[in-house]
Amino acid sequence: MAQQEFIIQRYNPDTDESYEESFNVDVQPGQTVLDCLNAIKWEQDGTLSFRMSCRHAICGSCAMKVNGQSMLSCQTQVDAAAERGDPIHVGPQGNQNVVKDLVVDVTKFLNQFERAETWLEPYEDQDPPEREYRQKVEEFDHWSHASTCIHCGACYSDCTVAAVDENFLGPAALAKAYRFVMDSRDAKREERLKFLSEEQGGIWDCTRCYMCVQACPKDVLPMDAIMELRTLAIEAGHTNNHGVRHHKGFTGGVRKRGRLDEMMLPVQSVGLGRLLTGNLSAHKEMMDYTPGAIRLLKSRKLLTIAQRHGANAEGREQIERIFEEVEAEKHHHDVDAEAFGAEFETAIGGH
Amino acid sequence: MLQHDVLIVGSGLAGMRAALEVSNDPTLDVAILSKVHPLRSHSGAAQGGIAASLGNSAEDSWDLHMFDTVKGGDYLVDQDAAEVLTREGPENIFELEHMGCAFSRDDEGRVAQRRFGGHTAPRACYAADRTGHAVLTVLFEQLLRRGVKVYSEWYALDLVVKDNVCQGLVAYDILSGQIEAISAKAVMFGTGGYGRAFRVTTNAFASTGDGVVMAYRAGIPLEDMEFVQFHPTGLQGSGILLSEAARGEGAHIVNSDGFRFMENYAPGRMELAPRDIVARAEQSEIEAGRGVTTLRDSVFMDLRPIGEERIRYALPSVLHLARDFAGIDPLEAPVPIQPTAHYSMGGIPCDINGQVRIKDLEGAPEITGFFAAGEASCVSVHGANRLGTNSLLEAVVMGRRAGRGILDVVHDLEPTSIDEGDMANAIGEVDHFLTATGDQKVGEIRAELRDTMMDKCGVFRDDAELRDCLSEVKDYQERFKNISIDDHGSTFNTDLLDAIELGHMLEYSEVITVGAIARQESRGGHARRDFPDRDDENWHRHTLAYRPQDGEDAPRLEYCAVNMEPKFREPFPLQERTY
Numbered sequence: 048m049a050q051q052e053f054i055i056q057r058y059n060p061d062t063d064e065s066y067e068e069s070f071n072v073d074v075q076p077g078q079t080v081l082d083c084l085n086a087i088k089w090e091q092d093g094t095l096s097f098r099m100s101c102r103h104a105i106c107g108s109c110a111m112k113v114n115g116q117s118m119l120s121c122q123t124q125v126d127a128a129a130e131r132g133d134p135i136h137v138g139p140q141g142n143q144n145v146v147k148d149l150v151v152d153v154t155k156f157l158n159q160f161e162r163a164e165t166w167l168e169p170y171e172d173q174d175p176p177e178r179e180y181r182q183k184v185e186e187f188d189h190w191s192h193a194s195t196c197i198h199c200g201a202c203y204s205d206c207t208v209a210a211v212d213e214n215f216l217g218p219a220a221l222a223k224a225y226r227f228v229m230d231s232r233d234a235k236r237e238e239r240l241k242f243l244s245e246e247q248g249g250i251w252d253c254t255r256c257y258m259c260v261q262a263c264p265k266d267v268l269p270m271d272a273i274m275e276l277r278t279l280a281i282e283a284g285h286t287n288n289h290g291v292r293h294h295k296g297f298t299g300g301v302r303k304r305g306r307l308d309e310m311m312l313p314v315q316s317v318g319l320g321r322l323l324t325g326n327l328s329a330h331k332e333m334m335d336y337t338p339g340a341i342r343l344l345k346s347r348k349l350l351t352i353a354q355r356h357g358a359n360a361e362g363r364e365q366i367e368r369i370f371e372e373v374e375a376e377k378h379h380h381d382v383d384a385e386a387f388g389a390e391f392e393t394a395i396g397g398h
Numbered sequence: 399m400l401q402h403d404v405l406i407v408g409s410g411l412a413g414m415r416a417a418l419e420v421s422n423d424p425t426l427d428v429a430i431l432s433k434v435h436p437l438r439s440h441s442g443a444a445q446g447g448i449a450a451s452l453g454n455s456a457e458d459s460w461d462l463h464m465f466d467t468v469k470g471g472d473y474l475v476d477q478d479a480a481e482v483l484t485r486e487g488p489e490n491i492f493e494l495e496h497m498g499c500a501f502s503r504d505d506e507g508r509v510a511q512r513r514f515g516g517h518t519a520p521r522a523c524y525a526a527d528r529t530g531h532a533v534l535t536v537l538f539e540q541l542l543r544r545g546v547k548v549y550s551e552w553y554a555l556d557l558v559v560k561d562n563v564c565q566g567l568v569a570y571d572i573l574s575g576q577i578e579a580i581s582a583k584a585v586m587f588g589t590g591g592y593g594r595a596f597r598v599t600t601n602a603f604a605s606t607g608d609g610v611v612m613a614y615r616a617g618i619p620l621e622d623m624e625f626v627q628f629h630p631t632g633l634q635g636s637g638i639l640l641s642e643a644a645r646g647e648g649a650h651i652v653n654s655d656g657f658r659f660m661e662n663y664a665p666g667r668m669e670l671a672p673r674d675i676v677a678r679a680e681q682s683e684i685e686a687g688r689g690v691t692t693l694r695d696s697v698f699m700d701l702r703p704i705g706e707e708r709i710r711y712a713l714p715s716v717l718h719l720a721r722d723f724a725g726i727d728p729l730e731a732p733v734p735i736q737p738t739a740h741y742s743m744g745g746i747p748c749d750i751n752g753q754v755r756i757k758d759l760e761g762a763p764e765i766t767g768f769f770a771a772g773e774a775s776c777v778s779v780h781g782a783n784r785l786g787t788n789s790l791l792e793a794v795v796m797g798r799r800a801g802r803g804i805l806d807v808v809h810d811l812e813p814t815s816i817d818e819g820d821m822a823n824a825i826g827e828v829d830h831f832l833t834a835t836g837d838q839k840v841g842e843i844r845a846e847l848r849d850t851m852m853d854k855c856g857v858f859r860d861d862a863e864l865r866d867c868l869s870e871v872k873d874y875q876e877r878f879k880n881i882s883i884d885d886h887g888s889t890f891n892t893d894l895l896d897a898i899e900l901g902h903m904l905e906y907s908e909v910i911t912v913g914a915i916a917r918q919e920s921r922g923g924h925a926r927r928d929f930p931d932r933d934d935e936n937w938h939r940h941t942l943a944y945r946p947q948d949g950e951d952a953p954r955l956e957y958c959a960v961n962m963e964p965k966f967r968e969p970f971p972l973q974e975r976t977y
Contacts, residue, residue, distance in 0.1 A: 059887075060887070077723075077724070088892075088893070089840070092884060093883055093884030094884050096885075096890045098438075099603060100438050100602040101442070102638070103719060104722065105443050105528070105715075106438040106439075106442055106443065107437065122722050124725075147887075147890040148890075157435070160542065166542055167539065168543075179492055179508055183503065187500070187502065194500040226500075232498055266714070
């Protein structure tokens with residue numbers, strides 16, 4: 048048995064005080080952070096509050112920050128959380144308001160699922176089959192990882208976009224939206240892709256930082272799901288939006304000049320056509336870029352016109368080769384997917 | 399006073415399925431109340447599957463499923479209920495599938511099915527080994543779609559019943575600390591089981607039998623509470639569940655000699671005998687000194703015969719649980735397992751429409767406007783021992799039936815009301831804990847209670863140990879009167895809830911023990927060393943335990959007959975139960 052120090056971020060709603068408090072716990076091999084929190088609550092200080100229930104990583108209640116990263120406290124071994132002798136820091140989830148100690152208000156997180164309408168919408172023009180819908184193992188395997196979400200909020204808590212944008216749907220709700228987009232039983236695939244492309248805080252607002260995949264205690268892979276949604280949305284023709292224009296401007300610029308062209312990117316994202324036709328909201332979007340642009344200029348992060356020529360000839364050749372290889376691979380993948388789709392259509396004789 | 403037409407307490411499979419059914423009537427105002435957010439409900443922890451005779455993998459029928467269920471329950475099963483459960487199974491599965499449930503698929507794209515203990519056909523429909531989670535998620539999604547009101551993180555304190563008519567509920571808003579009356583014409587309890595009273599358990603911290611005790615305190619007897627299922631494959635120490643699906647897929651259980659000892663206990667079914675039989679076999683091997691690890695308190699489950707690829711695909715949770723919670727990789731080594739308190743066969747007596755009813759007593763009085771379904775109820779489809787994968791099925795089938803039962807009567811029920819006097823008990827209970835100044839601690843009493851119940855009212859029982867158990871429980875009840883808690887605040891006071899829950903655990907532990915002492919036979923999950931045989935002549939009947947009235951010092955026990963009247967076939971006659 049060894050003593051382990053825990054430094055817990057506490058908040059008392061009655062006095063509105065936030066403070067850190069240290070506790071020492073006798074730890075047995077194999078004990079989890081949740082075991083220790085319970086030992087503190089039951090033996091030292093009953094006022095310590097946190098959520099927990101199943102204690103085996105399926106109910107999703109006990110996600111919190113352990114040494115700054117979001118995880119399930121029940122699934123985290125004490126030995127893994129601390130080098131011998133170092134205290135373990137425990138705090139509430141991020142990106143949400145604290146109610147008391149380690150308890151946060153999860154309403155904002157859970158509301159995103161409602162906003163994205165992440166439930167199956169049945170076909171209205173036809174009755175369901177008498178027995179089950181047929182779904183190929185390959186189809187099921189393609190999206191089933193995204194259905195393993197336990198709604199613990201760890202991804203949302205560590206999300207770098209949710210930290211600055213209240214509107215962002217967040218990794219969990221987007222991954223769940225992906226799960227329904229991919230499920231042949233759902234009737235609203237097209238509507239979903241349109242919504243996810245055009246909604247403020249939709250698929251194009253992810254910055255691909257990968258924190259959600261790292262935080263997820265299950266196999267959901269939220270960021271991968273979001274990236275796949277982008278591809279699906281473009282293929283479905285949802286290209287006339289800020290996200291896709293930004294994406295095209297970004298890659299187009301790199302392909303053409305061998306480096307990112309920050310000067311032109313806002314114009315391309317907002318859409319040159321929209322600006323030239325005097326679209327008012329387009330001009331407002333341009334104005335929104337101004338403060339950021341000024342900051343970039345001041346810190347010399349924005350290229351001057353003279354610098355815009357980019358990479359040399361050899362570099363550009365190499366970049367062009369990368370683009371060609373990626374395109375060839377994508378074509379290959381599409382052919383496979385089409386063949387699979389056709390075979391599946393025949394197999395089930397319907398959607 | 400808050401008001402709804404229908405109030406469902408508990409948000410697991412039974413509660414949500416019932417609410418969904420009631421919401422089919424747009425004129426009705428239905429709400430769900432739960433001490434945890436619905437997605438945290440313990441139904442989500444069910445792993446291996448949900449039974450139904452779809453016949454996707456091999457020929458199957460509801461009759462066969464019904465027979466397996468009746469035999470599995472050691473003939474204490476009410477056959478009208480088992481019939482409903484098994485006949486309506488397939489349509490309920492298809493309904494879940496149409497809602498979008500993420501069922502695993504077979505090569506034909508149908509819902510995949512696999513073998514499970516006590517079932518003679520492969521009829522466990524599954525979503526890898528997270529079936530409960532898949533069904534729970536899909537039901538919650540559909541409730542969101544319907545916009546059903548949810549009181550999330552509200553704790554039900556007291557059920558208000560006057561002259562056998564249910565009036566509603568007194569509940570505590572965990573976030574604000576406010577106590578509110580909620581009246582409803584119909585109340586349904588889907589509040590789950592009571593396994594938390596045992597030291598080694600698969601149950602969530604939340605499974606503290608709250609609904610069962612609220613009904614008991616309201617004067618409703620509890621049925622067959624002495625029947626607690628011990629699951630044979632809990633992780634050593636913590637008791638965390640490793641799915642029976644592991645054995646369904648081909649895992650072996652061996653003792654310290656490396657011998658597959660089920661050969662000596664159920665040669666016909668081996669590891670796939672029903673849970674009570676495998677748990678007793680394990681306990682016997684351990685007591686005979688053939689246990690494993692340095693503690694000799696467990697046996698090994700070896701998953702390696704299944705093969706790595708199939709383990710990864712079909713049993714990912716089992717793989718992760720063994721790695722994360724025992725530090726053992728099942729691909730490399732066997733996992734030490736032991737019997738763990740898992741399922742509560744007993745509960746609130748109700749009929750096949752979820753109507754709470756004091757069965758088979760004179761006039762069979764019903765509690766008007768009060769319904770129950772799922773693990774909190776005792777309908778009784780599981781009798782003395784539940785078969786794996788029948789619990790999710792029961793929650794869904796009986797949840798739907800309770801919903802329909804409510805729809806059938808609710809329009810004819812009178813409006814109800816709850817006055818200040820009706821709230822006095824609940825307010826008094828909360829006040830007492832917030833102001834108590836005794837020297838006893840909740841955590842200590844709870845730990846001792848769980849030891850007592852595990853060691854003296856566990857897999858095997860006998861008269862002397864049970865009487866010890868009862869006197870210790872009584873002692874804890876006395877000490878509980880003298881507790882104090884640390885947290886006196888009004889926001890998210892889980893210290894207070896721990897105290898209330900311990901009160902529930904102490905109350906139902908007494909009922910379990912008293913019922914177990916009285917039942918002088920061995921049947922299903924209730925195994926007496928001093929009465930090793932089943933005794934149909936005296937004990938083929940259900941226990942009903944009433945709360946002690948003034949002057950009584952123990953629950954009063956009555957008994958009622960087992961239903962032997964299925965509608966669509968002859969009843970299955972009592973037979974010796976061997977596998």
